[in-house]
Amino acid sequence: MKRFAALLDRLVYTPARNGKLALLADYVRTVPDPDRGWGLAALTGELALDHAKPALIRALIADRTDPTLFALSYDYVGDLAETCALLWPGDAGEGPAPRLSEIVETLRRTSKAETPRRLAGWLDRLDATGRYGFLKLLTGGLRVGVSARLAKTALAETFAKPVEDIEELWPALSPPYASLFAWLEDRAPRPSPEAAPRFRPFMLAHALEDRSDLGGHAWQVEWKWDGVRVQYVCELGEKRLFSRTGDDISGAFPDLLEGVQIDAVIDGELLVRGADGEAAPFNDLQQRLNRKTVSTRMLAAYPAFLRAYDLLVEAGDDVRGLPLEERRARLERLMAAHAGERIDVSEVLTLSDPDALARLQAEARALGREGLMLKRRDSVYTAGRVKGLWFKWKRDPHTADAVLMYAQRGHGKRSSFYSDYTFGVWRGDELVPVGKAYFGFTDAELKRLDAWVRDHTVQRFGPVREVERRLVLEVAFDSVHPSARHKSGLAMRFPRIARIRWDKPAAEADHLESLAKLVEPRAPAAASGDADLFSR
């Protein structure tokens, strides 16, 4: 528990991904089994211990402290688990610190009545950092920014194995992952991923930057849909739905899984149907994301379906090694028999003339699609992002001129730079914030902007500075949608700073009304897979 608590303690304060990876690598390299496996499970949300409700913690600490001193302390610290960890009397004097595995294994056999005594016994054996980690583990409050994907990446980097191999294996494993570590450390062969319906790592696309990259090959062109990418798996009589990172999200989409009965592994877009029977805006789909379970009301209001675009396995036959053309032919045959309310097929677009591609890309916005997908017809299905086989060509962004309002310091290498900007547009003669974006220009520009922020500060709040409202930023963004969280009532999706308009007076920045006109009936999607929408 000591090592796990120390890891948590550092992760809490480490914002940068590389920093987190280094900490995780050190943990899995130096902590023995089974503790490291339990630690990993706890971080990635695979270990749910909800043995200590806040009321129990409060009661435990109340038994051991003066009520006035507790009240003053809690008031100062603000967090119950932390207050309790700091106030708990004694300092780890009551025997050796418990191992994480001891805690996990014992708790599983502990009755409700016994729990308080057990918890107190462990708290007596831990120091303040240990007690904090322990209480956060028990109350499920480990918010340290470690996704399953990050944990898998750390394992891959630490033990020099392909991350795809780990992802493929993951759904078949359960904590504390002894067989996984044995393979990672080359002490045993790779565990079989066959045990359960399993996830196959996705083949990913590069952004199309130059159309000459397409030269000389035959391409399959499809819309880039407005949902999130998922994998439907039906094997050995069992069905699952996996997110892009290989998380099992079956529990949240029973409607889809009940309505599809195909013995296959299918790559496709998860969408919900609107009243018109068509795919609904992303905002509607969002109602169904990030939930472990789903209410009947949700099921009725936002029925989910799968728009299939690739076939990986058909009736136990792995077809990933076949060229796309052949997989597509098989998929179409399957769909002819099975397409319905819960599954259909993503159409292949035909190009009548050489300009058709650009025309389609230009139409994407009007149709509420994210852009185009271009896949080489001869591409075999390969895990990861292979250069030159699949491309995504997103629709062009909007731009607006906004005024810089607040700047915040970045992290890590940027910790001394104001590199994170909140900007607004005019509503009458008042500026209202519409978005926030990180720096996206050259080092020289960043330095100049940082100096400007320091010289034009009106007020400071911790790492944030409010600046004089006079600098115009040209902001590029994918779309605008209504937002209750913003005072302006609007929020930009994927905003980035395109240019600094040193030349432009703030009074000439855009007005909210012109931004409001860009709100589309179909709000566009997060690039499927770009965000870890199912992170728990």
Add this chain to the structure above:
Amino acid sequence: MQQPVKNKSGPFDWLAVTEAGLYCRPGGFHVDPSRPVPKALITHGHGDHARPGHAAVLTTPATGAIMRARFGAEAGAIEPVRYGEERRIGEVRVRFVPAGHILGSAQIVLEHAGRRVVVSGDYKRRRDPTCAPFEPVPCDVFITEATFALPVFRHPPAEAEIARLLESLRLFPERAHLVGVYALGKCQRVIALLREAGYDRPIYLHGALRALTEFYVAEGVPLGALPDATRAAKDAMKGAVVLAPPAAIGERWSRRLPDPLAALASGWMRVRQRAKQHGIELPLVISDHADWDELTATITELKPGEVWVTHGREEALVHWCRSQGIAARALMLAGRADEDGT
């Protein structure tokens, strides 16, 4: 305007709280006054205790030197007094004894009319290689600081915090570890603790820490190689410890460092919200003030007839004293801030 400190058990009309701070009438002097006075006794060199502009100052030789370095001609006429040496000022016998807070820090023992009062200034009970240890003096009235007087403040061993810093250097060998330290006391203690832990590489210093650190070395505290961070090559500071005043963290100065990892050595780092608020990646709970356990243990040990609490979170400590059957009151002194509350 002088208000005698009211006291049920005995006449304490010879000590009063005035606008300038604690005033001893039969001696005609103030202790750690917050504004210029004719005669001042100073516990230690931190800015919330030692101020410029007094006519005459009585303090330890080290504190006197620190005041002269900081205030120049404004320091006043300083008369040094050694630890344990007894002086008579007016009708009051006065003695300075070590407080264990920083180099030169003292508790001031005042005796008059058969009563003994100890003004602790700031103090700690832990070992500190850079200053003399706290000396307990039994007394009728103990005037204690209360910077960390909440039971949530229990500082871990400083050695364990230094071990965490060394562990981080091992994990992030490419990053300069920029440790925020208060210029007087904390800076030199952190260096000394690193040296005790066997860390013998150069420790880089921000210019603002130079003068006081050299003063410590001249006073006989060995601190090893301390090159100037401002002049060092960027690459040389990869995986090195760089010390700077807390205000320099996240400021333009830090850009000369390779991918700096912000650390801060302070008792406040015990509470997560405080560390996060300052954007600290590695909070080090190292304090030069007594924590809750040291405060309560000291009061238990001294068994004073009465405790006067100042300088921080008076409420909790007054409550605790009363729950132990010790008379206690909060003493509201002007001008005590968090400046050295580290």
